[in-house]
Amino acid sequence: MTEYLLQMNHISKTFPGVKALDNVMLEVKPGEVHALIGENGAGKSTLIKILAGIYAPDPGAEFYFEGKEAGIHKPIDATLKGISIIYQDLSLFPNLSVAENIYMGRESTSKSWKKIDWKKIEETAEKALKELDVQVDLNMPVEKLSIAQQQLIEIARALAFDAKLIVMDEPTSSLSAGEVEKLYKVINDLKRKGIAIIFVSHKLKELFTVSDRFTVLRDGKFVGTYETNDLDEDKLITLMVGRQVLYEKNQGIIKAGNTIFEVKGLSKEGNFRDISFELKQGEVLGITGLVGSGRTELAQAIFGVNRPFTGEIKINGETVKVRSSEDAVKKGIAYIPESRKTQGLILQQSIINNISLPVLKTLRNALGLINRKKETALADHYVETLDVRPALPKMEAGQLSGGNQQKVVIGKWLSTKPKILIIDEPTNGIDIGAKTEIHKLLRKLASEGMGVIVISSELPEVLAVSDRILVMRHGKIAGELSINEATQENIMNYALLGSKQTGVHRENPDLGEERGIPM
Amino acid sequence: MKSILQSKEMSIVAIVVLLSITLSFVSPAFLTFENIFDILKGNAVLGILAVGMTLVIITGGIDVSVAAVTTAVCVMAGKFLTVLPDSPISILLLFIVAPLIGVLLGALNGILVSKIQIPAIVVTLGTMSMINGIILYLTNGTYLNSTSFPKIFVDFANFQIFGVSVIVFIFAIIAVGTWYILKYTVIGREVLAVGGNKESSIRAGINFDKVQIFVYGYMGLLAGIAAIAQLSYTKAVDPNGLLGFELQVIAAVVLGGANILGGRGSIMGTFLGVLLLGIMQNGLILARIDIFWQKVVVGTIILIAVSYDQIQYKRSKDKLAKIEVEA
Amino acid sequence: NSSSKSGGEDSGKESGKDGKLKIAVVPKLVGIPYFNASEKGAIQAGKDLGVDVIYTGPTEADAAQQVKVIEDLISQKVDVIAVAPNDPAALTPVLKKAKEQGIKVMDWDTPADQSVVELSVHQIDDEAFGRHIAKSLIEKIGSEEGDIAILTGGLSAANLNSWIDGAKKELDENFPKIKLVSDKIATDEKQPVAYQKTLDLIKSNPELKGIMAYSTIAPIGAAQAIQEKGLQDKIAVVGTALPKDSKPFLEDGSLDVGILWEPDKLGYLTVALAKDLADGKKPENGQEVENVGKIEVWEDGKTVIMGPPTDFTAENAGDFNY
Amino acid sequence: MKALSKESILGLIALGLIVVMSVLAPGFLSSQNITNMMFQIPEFGLIALGMMVVIVTGGINLSITYTAALAGVAIALMQSNGYPMLLSILVGIVVGLVCGYINGFIVSKIGVSSILVTLGTMVLFEGIVLSLTKGNSISGFSESYSLIGNGYYMGLVPLSIIIFILFAILTGVLLTKSKWGRSVYMVGSNPIATLFSGVNNSKILMGVYMYSALLASIAAIIMTSRYNMAKVDLGSSYLLQSVAAAVLGGTAIEGGYGKVMGTVYAVVIFQVLSSGLNLLEVPRSIVGVITGAILIFVLIINFAKAKFDEKKQKKMQEANAA
Ligand SMILES: Nc1ncnc2c1ncn2[C@@H]1O[C@H](COP(=O)(O)OP(=O)(O)OP(=O)(O)O)[C@@H](O)[C@H]1O
Ligand SMILES: Nc1ncnc2c1ncn2[C@@H]1O[C@H](COP(=O)(O)OP(=O)(O)OP(=O)(O)O)[C@@H](O)[C@H]1O
Ligand SMILES: [Mg+2]
């Protein structure tokens, strides 16, 4: 009937209090890579969940697959139709083995009492992993894998199905460059086989590399569908945010003050070794490296939640012992973790309660009870200055989109007025508009006298915010670069080889193993 | 490269072995064939229920009505037995009727938990209270004893194979059968999947409601079979005999390493948990520990066991080198 | 039915309306055979004597729950409360409260605080009962030396404890060569527990000669273990069992003798004396109570003893209906 | 129109039950019965609140009733050995707090799940009480002590209910207004994120288990005073009931949510049911059936209401959009 594999028209979705999608359309042709793009909270994941049968759209929706009424009401319907999905927030079973995770989902299409063929499960898994060129123990429970490996398993699972349409909701958010390359290769193979792909990502470069067409959403509304060839980054950004944004290398303009923070010879077995660096007032220090190089562990050690370790931490020249996160807050250290949903926020609590949590002590009245007025004022202040949308401080944090959630976490930590702010993957899964806002904010905080440490795997980001860059590799500092000498290339060399020498490029097929995660 | 599951079981194995060695020094009667099988027989009802509870707990649920359901089946099946003729058919009928009643009661829990989405502990607290009340109202606590049962049942209850009571065999069959279901059937894997991550399981197209109704129904089924074991064991119906037993069942399962939050648990672990409780009960009398101090000893052993297990678990997690740090 | 009434269905709630007395009989708990049997007697007495009998109690042998039951009975404005206390001290305040409301207060089965009750109906003299059980066991063992053990319903059951104390006294005084292998062993009022513990006992004490089991359930569990291990001739079991439950064990000798009284008579006597109490009549020593028999009244004028215990044996167990 | 909260609905149900009982049960509104209920609520109410606080953190405290028993026995032992009342009470509370500390320590410092820990300490505390009391009940309180559980304030309102109300208010204020209370909810919702927000989770949890034990100890004071004794099963029947009350009161069993008012309403519902049905002379066993049924019924209502609200909101939004 039509040339389209998938047609979704007049799709709306109302959540209590939010209209996540408003009359959106999405049309996908067989064998194309269709990018779905929009700011945080634009409604991408929601649209995908409707496609997957997890959410029912509001009445009036038209939904065709292969020219026929799709009739997808439950996830299993989508699976049976040949739609397989890689979820943004992963949907693995932590307690089950890698092999089973990959296989899971087919089983349920068959009878409950059917005997399980473990051999077949392993074969299927092995094949899927091979396609992605991933090496993990098939019997390892998934909870023991790194986030990056988990993401690969999630991808492998989607590949293992004989799908006609594969949806990838931010599949690369935790992957290293090498792994991303492999994924591109797989995507190309799939295309050749006529399989359509919907690809969601905030990394524009990536999107231009893989996609044939773009559908742009803005605030739950449909902006348009475009051929990739007709677009460039600037145009796309304008479509997404309705304005032009810049994202360029930091010029290193801030003059740093005294050393406010210093670590000396920090070591923890299996985590990091002999880490020494200092941080000056007003400086943004970038720490980068490959995923798995130990940056998070280092940051969490400093914050008092990854103990015990050896070495010395000095604040304003004084040696301090940080025994717990409570201690850290007292000493003026703030840490914004990489996982918003599990570590950063308490999703089922209100924005107010989240923001005030670290500073409850200061919000007490004479009786030692919380002064609700002060508390609300505090939350209002950060919701406003950080432009959290919707600006409803009483809303549950879990109802916000990713970018807005991150703003709440930042607000929470700013409320403690920290001397040292450590921020881990500050813009993971956040759209470009919000990203630049956050970068600006970090620069501003530094200029106001805070010492800021930014941990990030995204090199453009590191270059955009840092005054100085440390590169970690296998738990050690491989090198230090001032912003003036730093380029993506020399950072990569430190990260991969531990030296400034060139020689290895991002195309290196062995990149995946370089993550060095012992199994 | 042991999985957490295995290492969890290791620590309870260690405790069971340690306790057994101590006891066999203290009392020569402990490590005898007869005593070991008496322990198994004496804890078969606990074991059967704990096996069912393992599944429930793996899905992240709990069933505090098990003892009430088992008693209800005991009472009904007991009444039923009194009218049955003295023929092998009666045993067969018993094995049909008792599990059937159990399944019905269990499925009721399952439906309330899955369809109305009431937390399992509350549903089962409610049904426990209702079932207990109804049993008490109807029976008024009246006993039935072996004289009311057909002789064939008493023979069945006393039946032994190689000197091992039929009750132990029922337990063994249930344990192995359930292990098989968990490991080798689709529904078994779905039970684990649902417990591991509910959201993911829904996305993978697993019928979450069906799995829940299954586990509570299966719990009911095993309660029905446990009722037969209980009837065979006591050769009587004591409407108060299992009051408060649910806590022991849960204790056995969690001692066996099942995670009360779901996702983790094994039949082997549960078996060891049952064994640990059984050995403690038995051993304290054999070792002639002062009556008044027995509970102190049991409580202390439980606390040591769970703490040791947790410390062990934390250590193994810490040891797992996260990053290959170059020298 | 755990709470039951006798007398005319349409009898008014307020006593005096139709002149009928309202007598509340509170057992330690409802829903066990022993107290079910007492209930039958109490209800029968109500019918015979033309009084309203409310037989109600907690569902667990818990003193706190029992206090609540009595508080509710006070609200119902009964004329007499006869209670078998789970814990004598625990009931003192609430019984005082009842008295303040003009309710006559008495105990039955187990003594309450004697300073509060106006009448105390005992089936038996506790110490004598314990001694009787001990003597019976020695007789069944057939020798005055050897190892024995004691099972009890619960470590905190006051009446069981006083019987056990009586039995121990008897052993200490008259049978010094009898040795107790351990302190009394609790069976939680559950048959399987009694059974299990008995098995363990036999194993850890191969020389065991006899078992005394207190509570109506423990002897059955103990006898079951003996039966199964075929030790009828080696180990004597004596206990406070009801005849119907113990019959199969009495018959093959795994239980040698069940010693108790007739609980239905106790229920009957309680109601009869409660009515007398309300009517202002005092019990007298040697008084003949219809359907019960001669009773003994102690010097204090309020302690009533129903009579000597009944021994249930293989021969007579079939004659009883509880 | 603002939608009714879970708690208000429960309050309405409680009110409705009171109305129904007043109509059906003679004497329900009599001062006698109302006083009765006021005497019966505090001990259970305190334990239910103690349970609720732990459930809010996503845990459970199975040792709560034995903590109460141990504290009660400590008080009784002190007083019966002639120590002054206030000192005894103090010692009792300290003993309770030590129990709470043990739970708190193993849960928060070693990291064992609370159900396991409290299962263990439940047996342990019971054992300690047993070895202290040998299963007997301990009495011998001073006259003034018995006033706590049996006395009246201004000759009208039971002292114990005033104590309960004070502690309910204290609990409510602490939970909603203090830093600790807020952190309790946060730990219950997401312990990792809470830890990562600079909160000392183990301090909070330690506080929770100690506070739970404190409430249990206060309940123990009221119980020992009211029942004039302390013994091993003091209040043991409240264990699962208190979980039921907390959950009926809207506390989320997985943690993160729970209000004092909800639990108080639930306790009142249980009390009204129990007293009313007793006045109606409904058998005790059926009271259990009805309580269970109400528990499930209320949760079905909550479920239906949540569904209904969702639909309504959607409709409203659609109407707005159109
Ligand atoms: N379950 C839910 N309940 C209420 N609101 C929701 C729910 N899920 C999503 N929303 C809201 O719907 C809107 C769209 O969210 P969605 O997750 O689809 O955005 P997205 O485009 O995927 O954003 P991101 O790039 O951050 O992943 C947001 O405003 C979000 O707050
Ligand atoms: N082999 C492993 N076994 C168990 N957990 C692991 C393993 N490898 C990584 N993890 C955990 O997975 C999480 C993410 O790992 P990742 O490799 O991203 O850590 P990282 O190097 O510290 O972070 P960053 O990417 O910021 O450098 C970390 O919390 C880490 O502890
Ligand atoms: Mg998304």
Ligand SMILES: [Mg+2]
């Ligand atoms: Mg990281």
